[in-house]
Amino acid sequence: MSVAVSDTPEWKLAVGRLMREPLGVLGVLLVLLMVGGAVFADWLSIYDPTRISPRDRFLAPSSEHFLGTDQLGRDLFARVLHGGRIALSVALASTAISLAIGIVLGLLAGYGPRWLDNLLLLLFDSIKSFPTVMLALALVTLFGPSLTAVVIVVVLVNVPGYARIIRTQTLALKESEFVQAAQSMGASTARVLRVHIMPNVIGPLVILASMDIPVVIAIEAGMSFLGLGVRPPTPSWGAILNDGFTAIRDTPWIAIAGGLPIILTTLGFTFLGETLRDVFDPRLKGR
């Protein structure tokens, strides 16, 4: 009566599997590149991303200005690096907030009384029934363009989805025999949620949330593109893209400089997230 039990911890196996996937490695490299650029922006570029220099307007990419300059003569490489800080910090902060709220609401809906579940579902459906852009436009009307507005939009967009996932799994687990067993032993609701349900629902959600980071980056860039996100002169990829769009016929490099980091970051996080999910939870493969 014995079962072969492997001694290697699960995460070490997972890292090993990740490193064997070319796409995963590419994802890791892209993410490291973008994160590194954002963190070390001050060392990587000597230019101030907000300093206006009328003499240097619309310069094409050169050894001096790797990505050229924009209509106000600002160095685009510096703006892209500093824009990465905005994009990544918004992504991390709003994802963390969405996760926290989503988990709490999902557990409430899944484990709480029926009426609360129905009420929360109706709320989620109503929020989801606004197309993201409409939600953003309406919110900006209310608060004015700001990073806070971006974070609120992201949270509103993400929470219903996260809460629904947690709710569905909680509902399923609530009927599972091990939860019933815990109840039959007299475990309190708090203990059932904390010890028996939470550990089983959080893992998949965190992986899903990490895969949503490209969406969050897209929302920030999109809102800044429309002038609803960060205010000028703060650098943001979306804002650079908008500058470039205005002058697309004559100076296409500005649009390219704004779009490229968005493409690389979203691709990097997606490749990484996809591989991570396959590695940690093979059951979800290909979903």
Added chain:
Amino acid sequence: MLSYTLKRLGLAVLIVSLAMLLLFSMIYLIPGDPAAVALGPRATDAMREALRVKMGLDQPVWVQFWNFFSGAWTGDLGREVLSDRPVSQVVMEQLPYTLVLIAGGISWSVALGIPLGCWAAVQRGSWADRIVGLLSVAVIAVPSFVIAIYALLVFAVTLQWLPAIGAGEAGNIGDQLLHLILPSLAVGLGWVGYIARMVRASMLEVLEAQHIRTARAFGLPERMITYRYALTIAILPTVTLLGVGIGQMLSSAVFAEIVFNRPGVGRLVYDAILTRNYPLVTGAVLVTTVLFVLLNLVADLIVGALDPRVRSRF
């Protein structure tokens, strides 16, 4: 089926009502007096007061809400501030352009996504499968407005293959279709990826099912198993997903309309916000929301019609 339809319809009405409440409270909460904001700093007190009365802002909140609510259900969305035309009329003028754009996006995503996903699933693990998977992930990840701008840059500005600006000459269908290609591709490309992945995943799941094994044990031809036995089931989640997809395409449409300078509801709202034309903002947002809820409803009903299990559950 009747009970199912009624239940779905009831839910849709409830959601639209809630959306109205949210929109109303949003407008009500906007800092500053909407009338003053709309008229700008040079207006006199008397002008502001007149506009306030006209917009019904002098009445108690609940009366204002009731007016908004009952008006909205009967199609009266008030009048817009700048030209004093009925909001519903302005929105309805722009709506067809957006609908055509989204229909274009859906056409791309269904016409390319379903065959690609099915094809990848049937030869899972092959190079074709991997390439389809990689491309799907890539087009999902990259935001639609970046695709729009790069497409504009490459195909319209640099190569000059396709027209870039506007919706095309009125009455000239060919020209309009030509103008639709780039914007609809920008709107639908990400969804080609979504649908390909979704169809692939659910095909793989269905192909593992016991009844497929049974069908194989009866020696049915592989083509019949793939298309008649598996795809009919695998397609169901895709239809539901498309309902959600329409909402995201509405978002992408806003960007596409701005980038390609097309008329449409998205552009309308965007311009209305810049000019603080609030009745137009609420009206247009409400119309798109109702549209979205309706299309979701249609998607649900289609699933109900396709799946005998759902049909009989209600």
Added chain:
Amino acid sequence: MTVLSIQDLNVKFSTEKGDFHALKDVSFDVPEKTIVGIVGESGCGKSTLINSVLGLLADNGRVDSGSIEFEGQELTGLNPTEMRALRGPRISCVFQDPMGALNPVLSVGEQMRNIQYRDTIGKAEKDARSVEMLRSVKIPDPEHALDRYPHEFSGGMKQRIAIAMALMMRPSLLIADEPTTALDATLEVVTLDLLKDLQKQIGCSILFISHHLGVIAELCDQVAVMFAGEVVERGSAAQVFTSPRHDYTRRLLECDPANQKERTRRLPTMSDEPGSFVPVPVPPRQVPPAGATPLIEVEDAQVHFHSGPFYKTRTTVGVGGVSFELFEGETLGLVGESGSGKSTLARTMARLSHITEGKVTFEGSSVHDLGRGDMQRLRRDVSVMFQDPFGSLSPRMKVRDLVAEPFRIHGVTDVDLIVETDRLLTLAGLGPEFATRFPHQLSGGQARRVGVARAIALKPKLIIADEPTAGLDVSVQGGVLNLLNELRDELRLAMVFITHNLHVVRHVADRIAVMKQGQFVEIGETETIFARPQHDYTKTLLAANLAGPGAHA
């Protein structure tokens, strides 16, 4: 003439950890117009064998050597198209799960028509043949059944439709993979009879796979016994079941509780030397003195459920008025088929479900009126074991934490948890080395034992065990039953033992209650129920719980 002849078949699967040798030198024949049974426990290679014959091995599996000859034609080298030409008209198959065997979105008629795709006759003729086939499997109103979808039929009906489809093309070999395992005992008998009739009518052979010795003995002419990928014994059914030659077969037969003629406190297990087993007589039930207070008393308990799309207008009766009492140290067997309300009754007794009418009294107080503090007391005194040995263990907790959970829940801090959990694990026959495992690293029997260790952790007065041996192989079942019996006697526990299998409960329970549609049709002492069943339904159940093959000898 031999329909199917398998010679020295070796099948291997390539896995991450290297090759897995699933079938080792398997040989046997299926002669014309006979039913050959293959018996074996889970993991013995039965499914791999079927898939090899059907040419449906998973992508990582391959026939390494040996031959599969069907009607004189070698199957191992055939390409998929040639294989497909045989499946359906020559070889067909019925699988275990009737719920999943039919396509849910196509009508029964279309599915039956599609099977006849090779024939060039018109739609009407194909439908006529389908109707005839459905009639022969006794589907009521077969003409209308064609337009209906699978979900509109019950489980037993679906399995019959699946059989009709499998026999549609009059194959010469039908492979039946545990076709009755998911069905209730009474339905099982009906389905087996139907299969037997059809086999005679069509004149085909059947390769019948099952883990259930009774079913095989009932149905088959010849038997092959499989263990760990090998055929350890084959011969006529009579020979294999009356004078088994191989040790494994002898142990397997002895372990089947249905083969014990006498009631016994201890059942044989796989580790007992075959033939050495001596039954331990069951002491007569101690009739409680008149006026004694029962431990738990159920008075006219009724549980109703409300459902329906709008105002929950539909009412289903889970339990419809049941009364009994249970005294300290006594075991009641609760027997019934799926949907009879036995689990609902158990849940209500432990207040895991509501009660609509009536009353449950535990140690003098009404269970459903207890306050919070008294509730916790009840949770300590009444332990519930759920059906699924794995499902009832939290998947991300180690065995040590699982067993310690009752102590933590009830704030018992005056014991050393490590010492105590080790003691409980040893008591449950596992030993402390299991403490660091996760549930998925256990076998079914081990997981069940962890459940037992946890159930007795806080010395309860009553254990409610819901099908504690369902899903366990016969070889493991005996050990778990022995464990429950020992602990019950040692700790003077009262027990409610829920099961669908009368043979299992016979050795455990002092009294048996037979449940049907939420009611007790009969309750009485175990001996009496078996010797002189009063109610017709009890008789049907006794007949349907197919006796072990030993009983046929």
